[in-house]
Amino acid sequence: MAANWARPAFAGVDDIFKTLHYGLTVKLVSTPRHELKTCKWSELASDVLDSNPDDFDFIPVLNDADDEPRLVGLFHAADIRKRGIADGPVSSFYVPLTEEYLIGADASILDFVVQADSRPCRLVVSGDQIVGLVTLSDLQRLPVRVALFALITGFEMIMTDLIRTTLPHEPAWMAMLKPTRLTKIQQEILIAREKDAYVDALLFTQFSDKAEIMKRLKPLAVNGPALARNLRHFESLRNKVAHANEYASSPDQAKHVCKVVRELLSMRCEIRERLNET
Template identity: 40%
Template sequence: MTWAANHGASLEVLREVQGSLTVDLIMVPRSSFETCTPGETAAQIKARNVDQFSYFPVVDEQKRVVGLYYAERWFDADAPNTPIGKDFDRLSEDIVIGADASIFDFVMQADVNSTNLVVSGNQIAGLVSLSDLQKLPVRAALFALITSLEMAMGLAITKRWPSSTDWLSLLSNGRREKLMTAIEDARARDSFVNEIAYTQFSDKADLIFKGRMLSQGRTRLGKSFRDIRDLRDSLSHANQYAETTDAAKNVCEVVRFIYTTKAELLKVIETTEK
């Protein structure tokens, strides 16, 4: 099987991963909810919110979930005696997500809607929030997405420059020497695949820019590719990558950039194949 064929398989596997890694795997189940009622006040919620939950599902007299109350705003401020019933987000499409939705469906918008009620059938089954981005299913989904992007980058490069000599000449002398050493070692072990398979992520990013395959400018691309590389390294070494609100929101931005970039690269690949 050639490397290009493996690329096609990886896209199929990615779709399967996206379909199997769903929101219900990372949500807080309803049985673990800390809720509040419309009649309680903001001050009362702050007094009993010793675990500092950012959001509370709001329930009516029949224990039906009717919305979300944002409690984090009072972490460092005095909470008023305003009734929750006058100050909460009622159920709407903006704050709900299906239990069988892909984890990426949540990640793609979690920096805007950081907490979603999870719907299963005709009831609220759980709650998922920005803080859940470090759970194992999300790690697996992110790693698969980044791997798929890197494969698309490699394929786009080989389509743009069918002869490896052409794209090798665009790398710096130091990077080219290290790459050739790795290729020679692989040939000696009879494990050679093709030249592009031995490039680093930064090599591919550099070549993608030099080939003018993407619409963004170099400054924007440079930062985004560095963010992807840093995220991939954190995933590979089981490090923290979304330990703060800002870091988690950056993950959402990186994921959107990956999807946009893959779409552009696939167009490059399709164009060169015609």
């Protein structure tokens, strides 16, 4: 029966990747418009800062229309507070809306994450309406954790596929493992065989084992210290996400996550190109 499980399940993995992440949308992590703290562009900037006890970094700005005020831009409260210059109305400080401050409600969470360090606040658009706001701090929300875990798990799967394709004989990649890990894996394989549950030796490896093989294998354009550093960052993020630990509890940590995700997506793309060549 175990043999039925032995076929690698990577067929169509790219379509699955896209389907999964397109289902995890920005709308799931954004603050709905009716919950947003806003300000008028005629208000004094100092008054807006004083009435911002939650220290929001960005506050949407409304015009002064009496019938139906419209969102016209963003007031970067954190930056103005840091500079200590808040003399005059909000209209003297706010940033008018442009495309770079907008993102579709149906955009994937990863679409936001890969740019969130350079675009930390986006107004969420659905149809012709602004329906919410998403910021860098939203990287801490549960749907982002789900998206990151799926991303890293998928990356580990594609690493497995590359190792299996490049080194089809088990002794070749086993020789690249650290002795303590090799012994542990061999013991687990022995137990699985005794229970008639053995499928594939690579399934007994952990992320760190695959990373060790990748470093020794050097299959990519990024190698040496850069490859080792990237894989270490991937594993660190994986462990924090998987074990419900904090991974974006400060702006610097959140920006680091954005960088790690970009590096992971780039390496994933390179591995897929390498696999397509075989």
